[in-house]
Amino acid sequence: MKVEETKTERKARKATExxxxxxxxxxxxxxxxxxxxxxxCLKYGNKYGPEYVNNLYQMVKRNLTIDYxxxxxxxxxxxxxxxxxxxxxxxxxVTGWWFKPMFFNPGLGLRGTILFLDLDMIIFRNIxxxxxxxxxxxxxxxxxxxxxxxxxxxxxxxxxxxxxxxxSQVYTDFVKDPKNITRRHFGDQDWIRYVIKxxxxxxxxxxxxSYKWEMRSKPRFDNQPRGARDFLTPGDPTxxxxxxxxxxxxxxxxxxxxDQWVVDNWR
Numbered sequence: 125m126k127v128e129e130t131k132t133e134r135k136a137r138k139a140t141e142x143x144x145x146x147x148x149x150x151x152x153x154x155x156x157x158x159x160x161x162x163x164x165c166l167k168y169g170n171k172y173g174p175e176y177v178n179n180l181y182q183m184v185k186r187n188l189t190i191d192y193x194x195x196x197x198x199x200x201x202x203x204x205x206x207x208x209x210x211x212x213x214x215x216x217x218v219t220g221w222w223f224k225p226m227f228f229n230p231g232l233g234l235r236g237t238i239l240f241l242d243l244d245m246i247i248f249r250n251i252x253x254x255x256x257x258x259x260x261x262x263x264x265x266x267x268x269x270x271x272x273x274x275x276x277x278x279x280x281x282x283x284x285x286x287x288x289x290x291x292s293q294v295y296t297d298f299v300k301d302p303k304n305i306t307r308r309h310f311g312d313q314d315w316i317r318y319v320i321k322x323x324x325x326x327x328x329x330x331x332x333x334s335y336k337w338e339m340r341s342k343p344r345f346d347n348q349p350r351g352a353r354d355f356l357t358p359g360d361p362t363x364x365x366x367x368x369x370x371x372x373x374x375x376x377x378x379x380x381x382x383d384q385w386v387v388d389n390w391r
Contacts, residue, residue: 160236161191161255164227165243167198168213168220174203175379176243179391181208183247187368190252195234197223218302224281224312225298230289242282244377246335248389249368254285258325262286266326267313268334268373271342279320281313282371283332294319330366339363339370340383350375358382 163184167177177196184194194208201210211233214226226232227240239254241247257263263285267278294316298305309315333339339361345353353375361370361383370389372378378390 162193162195162234162236162238163188164195164197164234164238164240166213166221166223166240167196167200167204167243168223171220172243172377177208178203178205179378180241180243180245180247181205182391184241184251187247187250188252189250190255192239192255197226216299216302218306221281221312222302222306225295225315227284228286228290228292228294230292230295232288235288237285237287239285240281240283242371244372245282246370246372246378246386246389247368248370251368253331254283254327257327260287262290262320262324263327264316264324265332265371266329268337268371270329271334271337279313279317280371280373281311281316282373283327283369284316291320291323328366330364332369332371333364333367335361335370335372335381335386336374336376339367345375351377352380354380354382358384361385 165177165180167174177198181194181196184192195211196204196208197211197213198204199213204210213223214229216223216226224240227238232238237255254263265280265283267276267280269278270276297319298315305315309318336342336355340355340359341362343359344356346356348354355376363385372381378386381387381390
């Protein structure tokens with residue numbers, strides 16, 4: 125049997141319905157992402173244009189499936205994709221690659237795992253393992269002179285990974301005397317190797333390859349000035365099954381290289 129509403133109950137129900145219709149719909153905020161992984165790059169001066177940062181960002185986006193934040197440290201953000209986090213370079217009497225010791229600064233402002241990538245590379249396969257391999261250890265490339273000297277025990281700093289504050293003496297010792305250190309060492313990777321004598325791991329060599337030495341097997345160059353050279357004739361690289369990154373140290377730079385593989389993948 126239907127129970128009739130009293131006048132008081134009907135009045136209360138209508139007031140409730142009116143309030144519900146007039147109240148805005150409240151959507152609870154999405155939970156904050158616990159980002160503790162960073163992919164970082166460094167752009168200083170005019171050697172590389174903003175397209176190098178943007179292409180690196182897109183290549184990482186296509187080939188890294190775990191949660192991360194992409195950060196570019198630079199003194200000039202003009203032309204860089206607005207989705208990229210920009211951080212300033214520290215005030216140091218240095219240029220170019222000599223800013224890399226800053227990534228060992230315990231006060232860098234990024235708390236977690238930092239994967240550093242040079243701008244002059246092509247990422248063409250998944251790189252999740254660069255975060256999961258030997259977790260907690262400092263990892264870096266065995267220098268590409270390994271192509272001619274077996275077990276060459278020097279660093280190449282095109283790709284390295286560390287936890288915030290790990291091997292902090294690379295930074296703290298550097299800022300005490302940057303002028304003399306940059307005079308005594310050819311580049312940042314020589315300084316990093318000088319300081320880090322143990323507690324590190326080399327990346328598996330197949331994962332990250334030299335494009336010109338290991339993938340193109342030292343072809344001849346054209347007669348252009350350094351920085352603008354390309355291979356004398358275009359060719360196809362040898363791509364190993366486990367390789368995900370091709371590093372373009374020295375000549376040619378990706379934007380100069382006419383190999384179709386480079387044209388297709390550097391984007």
